[in-house]
Amino acid sequence: MTYSYTQISQYLRCQRSYRYRYLDGWQEKETKASLLFGRCFEKALAAYFCGEDSTATLFKEWGVWREATLEYSKNDSWDRMAHQGVHLLELFARDNRVRIHDPRRDLQAKINRSLLSGNDFVSYIDALGYLDETRCIIDWKTTTSRYPDESTGLLALDPQLICYSWATGISDVALVVFVRKQTPEIQYLKTSITEEQRQEFGRLIETTASQIEAGQFLPHSGIRFPQNGCVSCAHLELCLENQTMIESKLVRRPGASDLDWLDQLED
Numbered sequence: 086m087t088y089s090y091t092q093i094s095q096y097l098r099c100q101r102s103y104r105y106r107y108l109d110g111w112q113e114k115e116t117k118a119s120l121l122f123g124r125c126f127e128k129a130l131a132a133y134f135c136g137e138d139s140t141a142t143l144f145k146e147w148g149v150w151r152e153a154t155l156e157y158s159k160n161d162s163w164d165r166m167a168h169q170g171v172h173l174l175e176l177f178a179r180d181n182r183v184r185i186h187d188p189r190r191d192l193q194a195k196i197n198r199s200l201l202s203g204n205d206f207v208s209y210i211d212a213l214g215y216l217d218e219t220r221c222i223i224d225w226k227t228t229t230s231r232y233p234d235e236s237t238g239l240l241a242l243d244p245q246l247i248c249y250s251w252a253t254g255i256s257d258v259a260l261v262v263f264v265r266k267q268t269p270e271i272q273y274l275k276t277s278i279t280e281e282q283r284q285e286f287g288r289l290i291e292t293t294a295s296q297i298e299a300g301q302f303l304p305h306s307g308i309r310f311p312q313n314g315c316v317s318c319a320h321l322e323l324c325l326e327n328q329t330m331i332e333s334k335l336v337r338r339p340g341a342s343d344l345d346w347l348d349q350l351e352d
């Protein structure tokens with residue numbers, strides 16, 4: 086078995102959902118414009134660090150989806166997102182706060198860790214680089230609303246950043262948040278993960294992996310509406326046995342896809 090952050094977090098959110106996704110092969114159809122745009126934007130960032138034309142890369146990648154029928158959120162359109170992307174790339178170059186010394190090695194950096202069971206845990210980290218001259222793990226996010234400021238302390242509780250810190254042993258972590266709003270903005274949020282947090286996370290991974298290997302796939306007990314996680318679960322229609330919606334929203338690809346552990350740029 087090879088585990089990833091995405092797999093473990095899905096299991097922790099709902100064991101039944103994990104089974105649908107990773108054992109039965111049910112996946113959401115990829116029609117969300119925000120998700121696809123996030124991937125295109127990440128490729129444009131890679132082009133920027135490789136000294137290539139990032140705007141041209143964004144148009145080339147995002148252009149693939151121009152005529153596709155995608156789900157756009159309110160006020161979004163292909164043109165508007167392209168325009169925001171270009172604006173954010175210009176802003177990012179002007180800020181000039183992030184350095185990646187070896188882009189081919191340090192972007193989407195693959196980190197392997199062995200678990201006690203002998204299985205592997207693989208992380209693909211957006212970037213290993215320098216923010217304001219401090220070496221850190223960097224995670225890119227594209228979003229339509231600002232993240233809470235660092236002063237809230239919430240960033241140090243971000244499970245994905247804790248996971249990457251555990252995987253690499255690097256304490257300093259950062260989120261670079263590309264906010265697609267009326268006036269685009271980039272947030273550079275930094276925090277430090279403690280050794281204790283890394284050890285706790287390591288124990289969580291080991292315990293979760295052993296539950297998966299024991300075949301424990303119980304449905305989540307659920308919380309009453311409107312906080313019920315089932316409402317936003319990709320596999321809701323399977324639990325509701327709504328065949329029409331299953332056919333419209335999901336696609337079944339038996340066996341885990343090799344993209345399972347590519348953590349998404351878009352929230």
Ligand code: SF4
Pocket residue numbers: 098099100101102105304305314315316318319320321322324
């Ligand atoms: S709908 Fe609820 S119970 Fe069913 S898989 Fe999703 S989170 Fe789990």
